Amino acid sequence: xxxxxxxxxxxxxxxxxxxxxxxxxxxxxxxxxxxxxxxxxxxxxxxxxxxxxxxxxxxxxxxxxxxxxxxxxxxxxxxxxxxxxxxxxxxxxxxxxxxxxxxxxxxxxxxxxxxxxxxxxxxxxxxxxxxxxxxxxxxxxxxxxxxxxxxxxxxxxxxxxxxxxxxxxxxxxxxxxxxxxxxxxxxxxxxxxxxxxxxxxxxxxxxxxxxxxxxxxxxxxxxxxxxxxxxxxxxxxxxxxxxxxxxxxxxxxxxxxxxxxxxxxxxxxxxxxxxxxxxxxxxxxxxxxxxxxxxxxxxxxxxxxxxxxxxxxxxxxxxxxxxxxxxxxxxxxxxxxxxxxxxxxxxxxxxxxxxxxxxxxxxxxxxxxxxxxxxxxxxxxxxxxxxxxxxxxxxxxxxxxxxxxxxxxxxxxxxxxxxxxxxxxxxxxxxxxxxxxxxxxxxxxxxxxxxxxxxxxxxxxxxxxxxxxxxxxxxxxxxxxx
Amino acid sequence: xxxxxxxxxxxxxxxxxxxxxxxxxxxxxxxxxxxxxxxxxxxxxxxxxxxxxxxxxxxxxxxxxxxxxxxxxxxxxxxxxxxxxxxxxxxxxxxxxxxxxxxxxxxxxxxxxxxxxxxxxxxxxxxxxxxxxxxxxxxxxxxxxxxxxxxxxxxxxxxxxxxxxxxxxxxxxxxxxxxxxxxxxxxxxxxxxxxxxxxxxxxxxxxxxxxxxxxxxxxxxxxxxxxxxxxxxxxxxxxxxxxxxxxxxxxxxxxxxxxxxxxxxxxxxxxxxxxxxxxxxxxxxxxxxxxxxxxxxxxxxxxxxxxxxxxxxxxxxxxxxxxxxxxxxxxxxxxxxxxxxxxxxxxxxxxxxxxxxxxxxxxxxxxxxxxxxxxxxxxxxxxxxxxxxxxxxxxxxxxxxxxxxxxxxxxxxxxxxxxxxxxxxxxxxxxxxxxxxxxxxxxxxxxxxxxxxxxxxxxxxxxxxxxxxxxxxxxxxxxxxxxxxxxxxxx
Ligand SMILES: [Zn+2]
Numbered sequence: 001x002x003x004x005x006x007x008x009x010x011x012x013x014x015x016x017x018x019x020x021x022x023x024x025x026x027x028x029x030x031x032x033x034x035x036x037x038x039x040x041x042x043x044x045x046x047x048x049x050x051x052x053x054x055x056x057x058x059x060x061x062x063x064x065x066x067x068x069x070x071x072x073x074x075x076x077x078x079x080x081x082x083x084x085x086x087x088x089x090x091x092x093x094x095x096x097x098x099x100x101x102x103x104x105x106x107x108x109x110x111x112x113x114x115x116x117x118x119x120x121x122x123x124x125x126x127x128x129x130x131x132x133x134x135x136x137x138x139x140x141x142x143x144x145x146x147x148x149x150x151x152x153x154x155x156x157x158x159x160x161x162x163x164x165x166x167x168x169x170x171x172x173x174x175x176x177x178x179x180x181x182x183x184x185x186x187x188x189x190x191x192x193x194x195x196x197x198x199x200x201x202x203x204x205x206x207x208x209x210x211x212x213x214x215x216x217x218x219x220x221x222x223x224x225x226x227x228x229x230x231x232x233x234x235x236x237x238x239x240x241x242x243x244x245x246x247x248x249x250x251x252x253x254x255x256x257x258x259x260x261x262x263x264x265x266x267x268x269x270x271x272x273x274x275x276x277x278x279x280x281x282x283x284x285x286x287x288x289x290x291x292x293x294x295x296x297x298x299x300x301x302x303x304x305x306x307x308x309x310x311x312x313x314x315x316x317x318x319x320x321x322x323x324x325x326x327x328x329x330x331x332x333x334x335x336x337x338x339x340x341x342x343x344x345x346x347x348x349x350x351x352x353x354x355x356x357x358x359x360x361x362x363x364x365x366x367x368x369x370x371x372x373x374x375x376x377x378x379x380x381x382x383x384x385x386x387x388x389x390x391x392x393x394x395x396x397x398x399x400x401x402x403x404x405x406x407x408x409x410x411x412x413x414x415x416x417x418x419x420x421x422x423x424x425x426x427x428x429x430x431x432x433x434x435x436x437x438x439x440x441x442x443x444x445x446x447x448x449x450x451x452x453x454x455x456x457x458x459x460x461x462x463x464x465x466x467x468x469x470x471x472x473x474x475x476x477x478x479x480x481x482x
Numbered sequence: 483x484x485x486x487x488x489x490x491x492x493x494x495x496x497x498x499x500x501x502x503x504x505x506x507x508x509x510x511x512x513x514x515x516x517x518x519x520x521x522x523x524x525x526x527x528x529x530x531x532x533x534x535x536x537x538x539x540x541x542x543x544x545x546x547x548x549x550x551x552x553x554x555x556x557x558x559x560x561x562x563x564x565x566x567x568x569x570x571x572x573x574x575x576x577x578x579x580x581x582x583x584x585x586x587x588x589x590x591x592x593x594x595x596x597x598x599x600x601x602x603x604x605x606x607x608x609x610x611x612x613x614x615x616x617x618x619x620x621x622x623x624x625x626x627x628x629x630x631x632x633x634x635x636x637x638x639x640x641x642x643x644x645x646x647x648x649x650x651x652x653x654x655x656x657x658x659x660x661x662x663x664x665x666x667x668x669x670x671x672x673x674x675x676x677x678x679x680x681x682x683x684x685x686x687x688x689x690x691x692x693x694x695x696x697x698x699x700x701x702x703x704x705x706x707x708x709x710x711x712x713x714x715x716x717x718x719x720x721x722x723x724x725x726x727x728x729x730x731x732x733x734x735x736x737x738x739x740x741x742x743x744x745x746x747x748x749x750x751x752x753x754x755x756x757x758x759x760x761x762x763x764x765x766x767x768x769x770x771x772x773x774x775x776x777x778x779x780x781x782x783x784x785x786x787x788x789x790x791x792x793x794x795x796x797x798x799x800x801x802x803x804x805x806x807x808x809x810x811x812x813x814x815x816x817x818x819x820x821x822x823x824x825x826x827x828x829x830x831x832x833x834x835x836x837x838x839x840x841x842x843x844x845x846x847x848x849x850x851x852x853x854x855x856x857x858x859x860x861x862x863x864x865x866x867x868x869x870x871x872x873x874x875x876x877x878x879x880x881x882x883x884x885x886x887x888x889x890x891x892x893x894x895x896x897x898x899x900x901x902x903x904x905x906x907x908x909x910x911x912x913x914x915x916x917x918x919x920x921x922x923x924x925x926x927x928x929x930x931x932x933x934x935x936x937x938x939x940x941x942x943x944x945x946x947x948x949x950x951x952x953x954x955x956x957x958x959x960x961x962x963x964x965x966x967x968x969x970x971x972x973x
Contacts, residue, residue: 048566048686082852090808092808275852
């Protein structure tokens with residue numbers, strides 16, 4: 001395997017976050033809607049209907065190309081891509097051909113300690129197709145239906161050059177692409193729901209000079225399946241070459257359940273889409289001022305943000321990286337930081353306790369009942385010694401389910417720390433009496449024994465003791481034992 | 483009253499009678515429906531008669547308050563609609579078996595505007611399948627006959643719209659013109675037909691044949707009626723990106739007779755060649771003389787790329803058609819062949835049986851010309867020729883204001899005469915195609931009769947200068963004062 005050079009290029013489709021479809025006024029929030037309820041003569045391709053370009057879709061496509069450092073072509077021309085399929089009601093898809101929105105871009109990401117730059121070949125806009133439905137919906141036996149709710153939703157297609165050299169690297173690149181489109185707000189980039197789709201071209205070759213036979217892999221529905229499919233495909237190709245067999249150019253579908261790729265049936269000859277400029281849509285000339293106005297909306301991109309978090313807040317790379325993966329997570333962090341300026345501690349809580357609670361509830365941070373301010377308050381209470389870290393974890397859990405403030409939960413349950421010295425002295429005395437060996441160990445110079453004793457006090461008080469005060473009392477007591 | 487109705491009356495006449503209550507609106511509509519019922523079996527101009535809805539519409543209009551006040555511009559006027567323009571609830575077959583049972587769930591923009599202006603949709607008219615043809619013989623439902631001679635064709639593809647107006651089944655109609663489909667049948671049926679500038683009338687709801695060429699336009703018995711309909715249907719439309727952002731046409735822009743006398747009329751040499759039948763040429767020349775007598779200056783001009791326009795048209799329009807007609811696959815609507823074991827065979831048999839010969843010929847031609855490796859050689863070259871044709875006209879309009887030409891080189895021909903040789907059929911549009919390729923407005927009007935058959939002359943103008951064309955047409959109409967040898971086949 002090490003003797004082979006792997007070459008991978010990605011073709012990514014993202015649904016754009018417009019309120020209406022690309023060429024009609026139908027709404028785009030189709031997820032979970034009854035089939036064929038978001039349709040009109042235009043997106044159904046009924047005789048006589050005509051497309052009218054949604055300017056918002058154009059803006060988001062341009063923004064995507066700009067964020068990927070593309071050169072924006074001054075004229076926007078839509079072409080018809082002609083082919084027959086039941087989910088394509090016009091018999092052609094309105095797409096772009098030799099004049100895409102943007103060309104010659106690049107995307108950067110960190111991979112195995114290196115800053116990688118993958119070239120972007122093109123970014124173009126096109127309309128989505130409908131969806132075939134094979135079961136449910138009271139379909140007659142043996143019949144399939146078509147749901148056109150998705151038909152006409154704007155997409156951007158992002159095509160990279162074949163600059164990737166391993167499945168891991170391809171996955172990292174895809175993650176960064178997803179993060180970028182989320183950061184600039186053009187797409188929610190959700191692979192599971194299909195708002196981000198990825199196809200890949202894979203080839204292996206014994207020599208870096210000569211490219212191997214290109215195989216297109218489709219039907220990968222998560223980042224994990226992209227990685228698995230590519231790894232499988234690379235292994236498969238290497239194995240064949242090792243056996244002295246030859247590969248041929250084809251399209252293969254990833255079978256998630258079986259963990260293999262399967263050759264898409266037949267179709268040896270390349271499909272001819274007979275592209276030509278759509279005569280229903282006039283070419284658009286993009287003014288510089290228009291492009292500048294769009295570009296101004298580009299916020300800080302993930303890679304820059306990561307670097308800033310590392311420098312400004314001295315976060316370790318790994319942790320900064322996890323934070324910026326999700327723009328809303330990083331936003332939450334920086335919001336909380338305004339009221340609790342201990343970045344490392346905050347970051348730890350975010351990446352452990354907060355993420356744990358989110359995962360358990362199966363929700364996104366934007367859906368969380370806990371606000372950044374509430375998290376900051378909780379951490380301030382720990383800092384001031386009002387509650388212990390252990391208690392705080394339980395409090396946070398409750399905050400996630402009830403949305404109540406930390407202070408409210410703490411006072412309601414009476415779980416604030418025991419700072420009353422008299423009360424604590426009693427417990428300390430008991431612990432010292434019960435553990436003569438540890439006391440002796442400490443006195444003979446074993447520092448560790450102190451921690452054990454503190455731990456015993458905490459245990460006795462069910463974690464409600466203020467550990468600082470416990471330590472003071474213990475030290476005094478031990479000093480008197482000497 | 484009944485007999486009197488069916489002379490060469492205009493919208494203004496009908497409105498006068500309605501205002502003076504010489505006839506009620508329901509009576510007027512009944513009378514037209516009666517006439518259609520009595521003569522259309524011979525003529526076959528209509529594919530669908532909207533009887534019940536038309537009468538209901540009439541009742542609604544009468545009950546509405548608009549009757550007492552100023553009448554809406556087309557108040558109560560029955561209009562026939564070519565069957566490739568969508569009217570909500572009515573069939574839109576495009577003369578094709580593949581859309582035989584299709585009913586449009588929405589109105590074309592022009593239909594909305596006509597209804598707002600008070601017009602009553604009386605039916606849908608016959609046409610060559612998907613507007614591909616010059617004789618209405620390519621209709622899947624049988625040809626329309628010429629009211630002046632039932633053995634002859636009405637022209638096409640808007641044959642039903644032209645014949646229905648000529649035979650007084652209806653005062654006005656809408657047609658569509660891709661390469662001459664309004665002008666040629668208007669000429670063959672002796673009526674006025676206007677192809678507006680490309681982008682002057684919204685195409686939303688017009689079933690596309692060749693998107694970059696298709697235009698909806700009015701057909702009427704007088705230039706004034708034609709103008710009235712044009713005023714209503716023209717103007718920008720948010721639903722058609724190719725529709726120009728101009729306000730509707732206004733007849734106030736039509737020049738005065740004084741101004742018309744100052745126009746310089748160009749006579750393109752290429753349109754007066756030996757290919758034109760003698761009878762046609764003579765009548766055109768009489769009209770030219772009439773203009774000269776009225777002190778209009780005429781000059782000979784050249785349009786050197788005329789010969790290439792036809793060939794380029796038969797590349798570009800089939801290319802667009804092959805893509806526009808891809809949606810008729812039997813999946814969502816329209817004819818579907820029940821047999822067929824898989825998707826591909828369903829597509830194949832539905833389209834093979836659903837489309838007629840001429841449509842299939844053009845789909846195949848267009849598919850071929852767009853195929854990889856041929857695109858540059860055909861489609862791109864066709865588009866380049868189109869640019870040259872447009873430049874020809876641009877240059878000519880530096881020298882003159884309008885062009886005057888024949889509409890068709892021939893008289894209405896016999897049914898079946900040209901169906902065997904499609905190239906001969908294509909040649910009948912040789913004088914209407916170049917201006918369509920250039921996107922220019924052009925009008926066809928009757929200029930006399932040869933062997934009792936109407937002959938049309940064509941006035942072509944610069945883009946968005948319909949007022950000049952309509953001005954000159956009205957000027958000529960007044961002076962020609964032709965009384966049509968009205969077809970009396972229906973006694
Ligand atoms: Zn829609």
